[in-house]
Amino acid sequence: MTRAAAPPLLSIRDLRVELGGSPILNGVSADLARGRVTALIGLNGSGKTTLLRALVREYPYRGTVRFFCGHDHSRPTPEHIGYVPQRLTLDARLPLTVKDLMALALARRPLFLGVSKATAARIAGLLERVGMSGHLDRPVEGLSGGQLQRVLLALALDPQPELLLLDEPAAGIDFKDQQKFYDLIADLNRRSGVTVLLVSHELTMVSRHADHVLCLRDGKIQCEGPPREVLTPDNLAQTFGTEMHFHHHH
Ligand SMILES: Nc1ncnc2c1ncn2[C@@H]1O[C@H](COP(=O)(O)OP(=O)(O)O)[C@@H](O)[C@H]1O
Ligand SMILES: [Mg+2]
Known part of the structure; x- marks a missing residue:
């Protein structure tokens, strides 16, 4: 082509x-x-x-x-x-879920404040774009190399x-x-x-x-x-x- x-x-x-x-x-x-x-x-x-x-x-x-x-x-x-x-x-042994990791990167506020609804929706949308919907609450340490790369790619897709x-x-x-x-x-x-x-x-x-x-x-x-x-x-x-x-x- x-x-x-x-x-x-x-x-x-x-x-x-x-x-x-x-x-x-x-x-x-x-x-x-x-x-x-x-x-x-x-x-x-x-x-x-x-x-x-x-x-x-x-x-x-x-x-x-x-x-x-x-x-x-x-x-x-x-x-x-x-x-x-x-x-x-x-160090993929971080005791964090995919959602927590992405929230830290995107929202830049401490996790103990919780993930806002807006940030959670943004994370869900990004994960969907990389075929990782459903992995929101998975621990980062359990991801395969390919899955981890998809999460990093998802972060790079924000903002557009x-x-x-x-x-x-x-x-x-x-x-x-x-x-x-x-x-x-x-x-x-x-x-x-x-x-x-x-x-x-x-x-x-x-x-x-x-x-x-x-x-x-x-x-x-x-x-x-x-x-x-x-x-x-x-x-x-x-x-x-x-x-x-x-x-x-x-
Ligand atoms: N921070 C740095 N200080 C000094 N030399 C560096 C630094 N980063 C990379 N280099 C050197 O620059 C060259 C190119 O590295 P790099 O851009 O990483 O190559 P590639 O990604 O193609 O493998 C290498 O010789 C590397 O040792
Ligand atoms: Mg290189």
Whole structure:
């Protein structure tokens, strides 16, 4: 399926980031097409997470990042970006229910005050969007990896983002749940038109769900284009620095 070119929602020009005195991003330029899914691939340590964290202004950068979405993004933390960070070894033994965890994140008030009706309704609506209705009162520690990622995705959907940044959202999840998770992202993208930037090593999923692929190497975009053109053995060898084979799905 080829979709017509879309205007950029986000335009990145000559982005440079230094961390601990070392250059990590060395002049990244890319456009994220509005309403499309863009995948970001590259070796571990190539700077994928750094790029996402620069976009949400967690890291200082040089260069320009411009949003074309009709909102004022000159303030430090753009509200219209939903960000699911790369899975930290979150201590999932929290003695909290899904509802409590989400209430803490959304309402920013102590739990002993109780969850307001409005917040409870907001939480129920968000869980429904990620296929997790009915898990409201489940303890977080009992969730599978895939379920926990859905809860984190639900949090990123509030308030209605125009851009979703997903950093290896399905890493460490078993294959079947991984597929379902990518289907969910595709479904959210189709239904709400949210623009997605997805870091992923799952090239089969990238091929199936991304409209555009960015390959990061040595802190620069080394190649980009539709999956069919980009996920070739030559490009993959250059991006990953090793021989890699990949079969396209029709
Ligand atoms: N806070 C930091 N201080 C110094 N170096 C960092 C920091 N965070 C990441 N790095 C380095 O930046 C490089 C890119 O990291 P990262 O963006 O996490 O890569 P990726 O997500 O592609 O695996 C790595 O070499 C990493 O060690
Ligand atoms: Mg990373």
